[in-house]
Structure formats: C-alpha cells, structure tokens
Amino acid sequence: MENREAETNALLRRIKRAGQEDPESEDEVYEVVDLTEYARRHQWWSRVFGNNSGPIAEKYSVATQLMMGGVTGWCAGYLFQRVGKIAATAVGGGFLLLQIANHSGYVQVDWKKVEKDVNKAKKHLKKKANKAAPEINTFIEEATDFIKRNIVLSSGFVGGFFLGLAS
Numbered sequence: 645m646e647n648r649e650a651e652t653n654a655l656l657r658r659i660k661r662a663g664q665e666d667p668e669s670e671d672e673v674y675e676v677v678d679l680t681e682y683a684r685r686h687q688w689w690s691r692v693f694g695n696n697s698g699p700i701a702e703k704y705s706v707a708t709q710l711m712m713g714g715v716t717g718w719c720a721g722y723l724f725q726r727v728g729k730i731a732a733t734a735v736g737g738g739f740l741l742l743q744i745a746n747h748s749g750y751v752q753v754d755w756k757k758v759e760k761d762v763n764k765a766k767k768h769l770k771k772k773a774n775k776a777a778p779e780i781n782t783f784i785e786e787a788t789d790f791i792k793r794n795i796v797l798s799s800g801f802v803g804g805f806f807l808g809l810a811s
Contacts, residue, residue, distance in 0.1 A: 706796050713800025720801075721808020 745751040791798045
C-alpha cells in the first residue's frame with residue numbers, strides 16, 4: 645500500500661516539475677505519462693480484494709485447478725442431467741395427456757390456428773435474433789477470453805461436466 649502511494653506521489657511530482665522547468669516560457673511543457681503501464685502494474689482487483697487475488701492461474705497449482713474445475717463441472721453436469729430428465733418428463737407427459745384428451749373428445753385443438761401462431765412466433769424470433777447478435781457476440785468473446793486465461797480450470801470443468809452427465 646505504501647509502495648503504491650509513493651509511486652503515485654513520485655508521478656505527481658514529475659508532472660509538477662515538467663510544468664515548472666522554465667517559468668518564463670509561454671509554452672508549457674508537459675511530460676507524457678503512460679497510464680497503461682501503470683494500470684498493468686496495479687490491477688483493479690488488487691486494490692479491491694488485496695494482493696492475493698487475480699486470475700485463477702496465478703493463485704493455484706495445476707492439480708488444484710483441475711480438481712476445482714472437475715468438481716464444479718461434475719456438479720453442474722449432474723444437475724443438468726437431473727433437471728433435463730424432469731423437464732423432458734414434464735413436457736412429454738403434458739403432451740401425452742393433451743393427446744389423450746384430444747382423442748377422448750375432451751379437448752378440440754384448432755391445428756390451423758396453432759400452425760398460424762407458430763409461424764408468427766418464428767418470424768418474431770428471427771427479427772429479435774438479428775437485433776440480439778451484437779450482445780451475443782460480446783458475451784461469446786468474453787467467455788472465450790475467460791476460457792483462454794483459465795484453460796486448466798476450464799478443461800477440468802468440461803471433463804467433470806461430462807462425467808456428471810454420465811453418472
């Protein structure tokens with residue numbers, strides 16, 4: 645913390661000195677400060693969370709990253725499998741009950757109206773999909789960047805996810 649304050653104060657002194665070199669001159673001289681280099685040395689997460697935070701790859705060993713990714717991936721895959729089965733059962737059972745009710749005469753389905761509404765929904769989705777493309781591309785770029793920075797953790801997650809689906 646003191647080191648950062650000292651660097652900041654030194655930077656401010658250099659800026660002040662650059663403007664005072666020739667007080668008689670009408671043209672003021674300013675020193676160009678490269679803030680990108682300063683930002684690289686002082687990441688925002690270090691200021692917020694302390695010096696021990698940062699990308700996963702900087703904090704844990706490869707084995708720990710694989711284990712963390714594998715365990716979280718397995719949990720996600722297991723939940724995905726269970727929720728998927730429940731959702732498929734609910735949708736299939738509802739469709740089956742609707743067909744039984746239709747054949748028994750309890751329900752009359754106007755299939756022409758259903759087809760018309762489905763086509764209208766398709767057109768609406770196509771229009772919305774074209775508008776949402778920039779946000780989706782931004783999300784995909786951010787996800788790809790995260791995966792590249794944390795490749796070991798991501799690999800463990802994918803492996804664990806497939807194991808969770810299989811169990």
